[in-house]
Amino acid sequence: MGNNELIKKAYQVAKEQYAAIDVETDKVLREMEDVVISLHCWQTDDVGGFEKPDAELEGGGIQVTGNYPGKACTIEEIRQDLDKVMSLLPGKQRLNLHAIYGEFGEKFIDRDQIEVKHYQGWIDWAKERNMGLDFNATCFSHPKADEGYTLSSKNEEYRKFWVEHVKRCRAIGAEMGKQLGKPCVHNTWIPDGSKDTPIDRYGHRSLLKKSLDEIFEDEYPEKYLKDAVESKLFGIGSESMVVGSHDFYLGYAIKNNILICLDNGHFHPTEQVGDKISACLQFVDELLLHLTRGVRWDSDHVATFNDEILLIAHEIIRANVLHRVNIGLDFFDASLNRIGAYGVGARAVQQEFFFALLEPTERLMEYEETGKNFERLAMLEIMKSKPFGAVWDYYCIKNNVPAGEDYIAEIQKYESDVLKRR
Numbered sequence: 074m075g076n077n078e079l080i081k082k083a084y085q086v087a088k089e090q091y092a093a094i095d096v097e098t099d100k101v102l103r104e105m106e107d108v109v110i111s112l113h114c115w116q117t118d119d120v121g122g123f124e125k126p127d128a129e130l131e132g133g134g135i136q137v138t139g140n141y142p143g144k145a146c147t148i149e150e151i152r153q154d155l156d157k158v159m160s161l162l163p164g165k166q167r168l169n170l171h172a173i174y175g176e177f178g179e180k181f182i183d184r185d186q187i188e189v190k191h192y193q194g195w196i197d198w199a200k201e202r203n204m205g206l207d208f209n210a211t212c213f214s215h216p217k218a219d220e221g222y223t224l225s226s227k228n229e230e231y232r233k234f235w236v237e238h239v240k241r242c243r244a245i246g247a248e249m250g251k252q253l254g255k256p257c258v259h260n261t262w263i264p265d266g267s268k269d270t271p272i273d274r275y276g277h278r279s280l281l282k283k284s285l286d287e288i289f290e291d292e293y294p295e296k297y298l299k300d301a302v303e304s305k306l307f308g309i310g311s312e313s314m315v316v317g318s319h320d321f322y323l324g325y326a327i328k329n330n331i332l333i334c335l336d337n338g339h340f341h342p343t344e345q346v347g348d349k350i351s352a353c354l355q356f357v358d359e360l361l362l363h364l365t366r367g368v369r370w371d372s373d374h375v376a377t378f379n380d381e382i383l384l385i386a387h388e389i390i391r392a393n394v395l396h397r398v399n400i401g402l403d404f405f406d407a408s409l410n411r412i413g414a415y416g417v418g419a420r421a422v423q424q425e426f427f428f429a430l431l432e433p434t435e436r437l438m439e440y441e442e443t444g445k446n447f448e449r450l451a452m453l454e455i456m457k458s459k460p461f462g463a464v465w466d467y468y469c470i471k472n473n474v475p476a477g478e479d480y481i482a483e484i485q486k487y488e489s490d491v492l493k494r495r
């Protein structure tokens with residue numbers, strides 16, 4: 074029996090087993106179409122970008138480790154890699170760009186000079202693929218970020234420079250949304266903070282608020298642009314204070330009715346982003362997620378199928394708020410095949426949502442509301458050994474993408490045919 078035949082047969086059995094606990098697998102396959110993941114472009118080239126030839130991370134803010142061969146060195150290579158990644162993922166995804174990934178030509182274009190024309194190639198590329206685009210201001214890896222402060226800088230020239238950059242990024246994002254007919258989520262993350270105990274936290278936070286108020290003076294229709302702000306707990310070089318903390322941005326997002334971005338690497342290790350979803354969504358319309366795997370710290374390891382992201386997926390599905398959550402990835406590991414990193418990370422996140430959709434939520438709710446705590450716990454445990462993989466494999470072949478371990482071979486082939494020749 075061929076592999077696909079086996080998968081189909083296994084699916085029929087799995088379908089009956091799930092039906093016995095009131096889960097309709099065919100419905101779940103359809104619901105998965107609403108789980109759209111925004112693929113972050115920056116895993117292709119270790120957050121280098123194209124402002125300068127052979128751009129590599131410079132200046133503070135972000136760290137990438139590893140030097141596995143095959144890194145994308147041109148925009149063409151990034152596009153080729155992203156096409157490969159998308160060919161491994163069931164369903165339609167979005168693409169998430171950072172401002173440093175523009176097509177700047179020969180001349181150096183500084184961040185306060187960028188225009189739509191530098192991203193038109195990406196817009197056209199996305200249009201051909203019927204994909205939506207998301208966008209990010211790049212407020213790091215720049216000499217004007219070296220002192221550790223950007224939008225909250227006390228150097229007025231620098232502060233103005235970064236305000237101008239973010240304003241331009243929002244304008245570009247709105248144009249992306251307009252041309253593509255799908256709103257673009259623009260996210261602002263800044264590295265601002267202090268390595269050692271600062272004296273004037275209040276002053277820097279007031280400056281950040283002032284900068285954001287200036288930035289958001291420009292209004293765009295919601296059908297083109299949605300704004301998000303991303304908090305963080307600490308970074309390398311900002312261990313003692315991060316200006317854009319969770320309290321700061323949650324307050325700002327609520328007051329200004331914009332999106333809060335929750336990166337699950339940006340909280341105390343025992344805090345769960347999954348628990349924050351139902352809290353934040355009482356006060357903001359939508360969320361942006363940056364899904365990642367922190368290993369001991371905000372290490373940006375490739376996302377995997379783990380309890381942390383599973384809780385996030387479960388919470389979204391149980392609360393029926395998928396349409397209010399924008400799902401993005403944020404990991405960058407240069408120590409392994411980068412296309413493989415996307416394959417593992419994006420498929421893990423898809424599987425987590427898939428797993429959450431395959432839950433008999435109504436039955437669990439009934440147990441909960443009638444005080445049947447043992448039954449609730451037992452059922453949650455039983456779900457872990459249901460034939461989830463059989464349904465997933467079927468979903469993959471139905472979408473003409475490799476099932477099971479077949480995608481490993483696909484990536485190995487791409488590595489020898491393309492990546493090794495770079």
Ligand code: RNT
Pocket residue numbers: 115120135171209262303305336363403
């Ligand atoms: C950094 C933030 C931020 C970046 C990207 C590249 O800690 O998570 O989202 O990773 O903008």
Ligand code: ZN
Pocket residue numbers: 262303336363403
């Ligand atoms: Zn992030």
